[in-house]
Amino acid sequence: MDRRSFLATGASGVAAVTFAPRLAFAAAATDRRFLFVIQRGAADGLAILAPTGDPGYARLRPQLGAEAGSGTRLDGMFALHPALKQVAAMTASKQALLVHAVASPYRDRSHFDGQNVLETGGALPYRMRDGWMNRLVRTMPDNPQAIAFAPAVPPALRGAARVATYAPSNLPDASDDLMIRVGDLYAQDPQLGPLWNEALAARTKAGDLATGRGAAAAGALAARMMKGPGGARIGMVETDGWDTHTAQRGRLNAQLTGLDALLAAYRDGLGEDWKNTLVLVATEFGRTAHENGTGGTDHGTGSGAFLLGGSVAGGKVLADWPGLAPAALYEERDLKPTINLDALIATALGQHFGQDPARLAQLLFPETASAPLRQSLILS
Numbered sequence: 001m002d003r004r005s006f007l008a009t010g011a012s013g014v015a016a017v018t019f020a021p022r023l024a025f026a027a028a029a030t031d032r033r034f035l036f037v038i039q040r041g042a043a044d045g046l047a048i049l050a051p052t053g054d055p056g057y058a059r060l061r062p063q064l065g066a067e068a069g070s071g072t073r074l075d076g077m078f079a080l081h082p083a084l085k086q087v088a089a090m091t092a093s094k095q096a097l098l099v100h101a102v103a104s105p106y107r108d109r110s111h112f113d114g115q116n117v118l119e120t121g122g123a124l125p126y127r128m129r130d131g132w133m134n135r136l137v138r139t140m141p142d143n144p145q146a147i148a149f150a151p152a153v154p155p156a157l158r159g160a161a162r163v164a165t166y167a168p169s170n171l172p173d174a175s176d177d178l179m180i181r182v183g184d185l186y187a188q189d190p191q192l193g194p195l196w197n198e199a200l201a202a203r204t205k206a207g208d209l210a211t212g213r214g215a216a217a218a219g220a221l222a223a224r225m226m227k228g229p230g231g232a233r234i235g236m237v238e239t240d241g242w243d244t245h246t247a248q249r250g251r252l253n254a255q256l257t258g259l260d261a262l263l264a265a266y267r268d269g270l271g272e273d274w275k276n277t278l279v280l281v282a283t284e285f286g287r288t289a290h291e292n293g294t295g296g297t298d299h300g301t302g303s304g305a306f307l308l309g310g311s312v313a314g315g316k317v318l319a320d321w322p323g324l325a326p327a328a329l330y331e332e333r334d335l336k337p338t339i340n341l342d343a344l345i346a347t348a349l350g351q352h353f354g355q356d357p358a359r360l361a362q363l364l365f366p367e368t369a370s371a372p373l374r375q376s377l378i379l380s
Contacts (some may be wrong), residue, residue, distance in 0.1 A: 019106055023222055024235035026137045026157065032276045032311065032353055033226050035235045036133060036267065037259070040115060040276040040321060041242030044297055045304030046289060046335060047252055048084070049317065051099050053077035056324030060290040067249055074098075075122035077319050082308060083256035086264035090308055094315030097307040097377060099344060101319055102336035105368055109299035111243070114284030119156035119307070121342060123367035130159030132364040136349065137161040139363060150333065156238055173305060208347065215239075216259035223269025231273070248296040263308060275310035278352045278378065282306075288323055288333050302335035307348055313379050343370035344377075351378035 037119030050068035051057050053076045057066055057173040071079040078100070080088050106117040106125070113125035121132035131155040166324070169366035186192040190310040218237060228230045239259065244251050259281070267274050286303030302322075320326050320338040342365040349364070350372065357372035 009214050022220060023225075023235065023237055027159070027231060030233055031355060033231075033233050033235070033273060033278070033309075034136075034349065035222060035226070035277070035279045037237045037239060037261075037262070037279065037281045038115075038118070038154075039157070039242045039281065040238060040240045041111065041244075041283070042114070042285050042287055043242040043255075043283040043303060044099060044244060044248065044252060044287040045102075045283075045302065046287065047248070048101055048256065048349050049098055049304045050079045050081070050368065051077055051100070051321065051324065054321070056289075056326075056328075057153030060324060062286045062291070063295065064291045067253075067257065074317055076109050077321070078319075081252075083253050086260045086267075087306065088306070090263075090267070091158060091315060092329055095308060095310055095312055097312050097314040098317045099305045099319070099339060100317060101302045101322055101337055102282075102305045102339040102341050102344060103302050104341045106285060107301065109285065109301075110211075110251075111284060111299075114204050116155060118282070118284045118341070119154065121323055121365040121367075126194045127367060130346070131156035132161030133157045133234065135235060136162045136360075139353075139355065140233075141359065153283065154238060155226050156184065156236060195288070209345075215262035219262035220269045224267045227270055227273050244296050245292070245298060246286070246294040246296040248291075254366065256293060267308075277309040278311050278348060279308040280305065280345065281308070282345075286335055289329055289335055290333070300334040301330045302337035305341065305354045306345065308342075312379050318375060318377075339373070340368075342368050343373055346370065347372040347375070348377045351376065 025029070046057075046061070047064060047067070049064065049069060052065075052068050057068075066083065068079045070199070071082045072084070072091075073079050074091070078098075080091070080098070088095055091098065095272050104114070104118045105123050106114045110112070111127075116122070116125045118131075119134070120126075120128040122128040131154070138159075139160050167180070222235055222237060226235055239255075239262075241251070241255055263279065263281075270277060282305040283303050285299065285301055287297035287300040289300065291297055318339070322336040322338050326332065328336060343361065346361035346364055347357045349355070350360040361372055362369045
C-alpha cells in the first residue's frame with residue numbers, strides 16, 4: 001500500500017436525531033472556537049471511513065463491509081459511511097479533514113482506561129488528575145472560567161481552571177420571583193454571590209436544556225452557547241453508544257445519523273462564527289479489523305478522527321495507511337495506529353490558536369510530548 005494523503009469529495013444531505021449527548025463549555029478570550037466531540041464506547045473507524053480500496057477489507061468484513069458500497073466515495077481508497085451526508089458535504093467544501101489509523105498512547109482495550117488516557121492526556125490510565133482541555137484553557141488569556149453542562153465535569157475539563165456545572169432537572173422550573181429572592185440572599189456572600197450569578201448567566205444562555213432532546217438539539221444548543229462575542233470558546237460534547245459488539249450495521253447507522261445531525265446543527269447555528277471554529281471528533285480506541293459472529297466488532301486499537309470547521313484545511317483524508325494484510329495488523333487483529341492522536345490534537349490546536357504546537361504538546365500531554373505533525377491542518 002502506498003502511504004499518502006488522499007483527496008476527498010462529498011455530497012449534501014440532512015440526518016435525523018438518534019441520541020442525546022451531554023455538553024460542557026469553557027470561555028476563552030479569543031475569537032477562535034474549539035469543540036471536542038468524544039465518542040464513548042470505541043467507534044469503528046473501519047466502518048466510518050471504510051478502506052474499500054484495500055484488498056484485505058472485503059476479506060475481514062464480508063458482511064459489514066457491504067454497506068461501504070453505498071457510502072460517499074472519497075477516492076480510490078476510502079469511502080465515508082452513507083449516514084454521514086453532512087460530513088461528506090463539509091469534506092467536499094474543504095471544511096473537514098478525515099484522519100485514519102489514529103490512536104492515543106493507550107494500547108489495551110478497557111473503555112474506562114482508554115477514555116481516561118484520551119481525556120487526561122497521560123501515557124497510562126489514572127496517571128494524571130486533570131484533563132488536557134483544562135490545561136488548554138489555562139494557556140488562554142486571563143485563565144477563563146469553564147462550565148460543564150453535565151451532572152459532573154468530564155475528565156478532559158477537570159483541573160485547576162475553575163469549572164461550573166449545569167444539568168437539567170425534572171423538577172418544575174423555579175419562578176422568576178424565587179430566583180430574585182434567592183439572589184438577594186446570596187448577594188452579600190463573597191463566595192456564594194458570584195457563584196449564583198454565574199449559575200444564573202448559564203441558565204439564561206442555555207434555556208431549558210431538558211427540552212433539547214436529540215443530537216440536532218444538542219448541536220444547536222452548543223452553537224447558541226458558543227456564538228457571538230459573549231459566547232464560550234472551548235466546548236465539549238459527550239456522545240455514548242459506540243460499543244457495537246452485536247448488530248452493528250443498524251446501531252452504527254443510528255449513531256452516525258445522530259452525529260451528522262449534531263455537527264450540521266452546530267455549524268448552521270454558529271453562522272459567521274463557523275469560519276473561526278475547529279471541531280475534533282475522536283474515540284478512545286477502535287474496533288477489531290475482522291467482524292465477529294454476531295454481526296458486530298470487538299474492542300480494537302486504531303480508529304479514525306475528524307477535524308471539521310471553517311478554519312480547517314480540509315477536503316482530504318490524512319492517513320499513513322498501514323494496510324490490512326494479516327502481517328500488517330496490530331497484534332494480528334486490529335488496525336495498526338500510525339498517527340498519534342495527542343500529536344494530532346496539539347498540532348491542530350497550536351495552529352488554530354496561534355500557539356507553538358511543540359510547546360503546546362508539552363503543556364497538554366506532558367507525559368508523551370509527542371512531536372507535532374508536519375502537515376498544515378488549519379488555514380493560515
